[in-house]
Amino acid sequence: MTESLKLALVDDHDLFREGLSFLLNNQNSKPEIKEVSNGQELLDLLANWQADIILMDIEMPVMNGIEASNEVMKKYPASKIIALSMHANENYYSEMIDAGAKAFLLKNSSFEEVQQAIDAVMEGRNFFSPEILESIIANLNRKKNQPSKSDLTQREIEILYNICKGLSNQEIAEMLFISKRTVDKHRENILLKTQSKNTASLVIYAIKNHIFEV
């Protein structure tokens, strides 16, 4: 008899996890399932139990799916990670794929798609929800038309984060022990890089790009 599939479920929404776990348990081929509610718990789990497949949410407290995937792939490069996201957000899937995810599903996928994704990654293939594929194609076209301006430095992200918290340049300067003029300059550069024209669009950018959470 072959060993059953070992499957880790990583999601902070207990109800979602419970439901999915139940669905997975009621297939013909019963996998061995372990549930955890964030990336840190996953790493703790994997220390003693090697998963074949990891179904991983992205937005999670303590350690999110992107960090967790990076860590997992460093330590266990053979892991098959299937990302489970709420939204077809451009940044999410590119970061998750960079981090080593083999498949990307939306939470409004059907369970059939989950099964397809599992089959695919077990055979070494990739799998993406149709919505994700659309979004990837759309992005490819966009990126060809305009040079990438969207990578902020760590310092710039820090400044932007504090802008979103409602701090003025003066206040940010005091907090970071640098001159207000330096913050002015950073802010100017951030506006340029993000192609925003004022504070309001800056904040929207920060939220869309998960630099600031509401």
Next chain:
Amino acid sequence: MTESLKLALVDDHDLFREGLSFLLNNQNSKPEIKEVSNGQELLDLLANWQADIILMDIEMPVMNGIEASNEVMKKYPASKIIALSMHANENYYSEMIDAGAKAFLLKNSSFEEVQQAIDAVMEGRNFFSPEILESIIANLNRKKNQPSKSDLTQREIEILYNICKGLSNQEIAEMLFISKRTVDKHRENILLKTQSKNTASLVIYAIKNHIFEV
């Protein structure tokens, strides 16, 4: 033999719905379950099939849970609505309760809590996730300490919306065919009412209060 419980599941995330439906189906008392993916579909469904309990998501396309609850309670006042939300957002639950919801669960509740909520509403009681209760208490204290300043007029919401889109007061004035000084004044009033100190916090407020979507 008593009739089985009639239960409507309203959520745009198929996978979540499938999982929950499966869990509900595997209890001792099997309810009759119908699934729909937004408020409009729910109303269509109820026209021919009266549900005892409606498990309803809040954030949904086409028609969200708040609008849907309002409509449902107008037409079928005996309905027992259990709200299922992603976040413990103050505005959400107060609006859902206003709209007639009898219980409020978070999606990181356990399935046991779902069962408790169903039992509670069937007996005419209310049920809230512990996190929601905490949040309600916290809000009560806040509201007692400071007079309510948070209701913006329609015009103010319109101005705020356009601020979030990155428009300057001048541009908003031109768009609405009013003086820039009037927009200045509106903006000032909005800052006051929302207790924000600048554009950045204003945008955050707008997003938190669903005046602007990212």
Next chain:
DNA sequence: TGCGCAATAGGTATTTGTACGTAGAGTGTC
């Protein structure tokens, strides 16, 4: 060793936002 880049900082000018006044016209309500 030279190059690019991130982080720092200043000069200067203009635009935009914030703050505190006042006030009329319109609407709905008690």
Next chain:
DNA sequence: GACACTCTACGTACAAATACCTATTGCGCA
């Protein structure tokens, strides 16, 4: 008819943000 509230608008002043300059330091990479 008095009152409350919204939308409109202006005066004035100061604070903050935006725009376009230059420039030094340090660090890593080719």
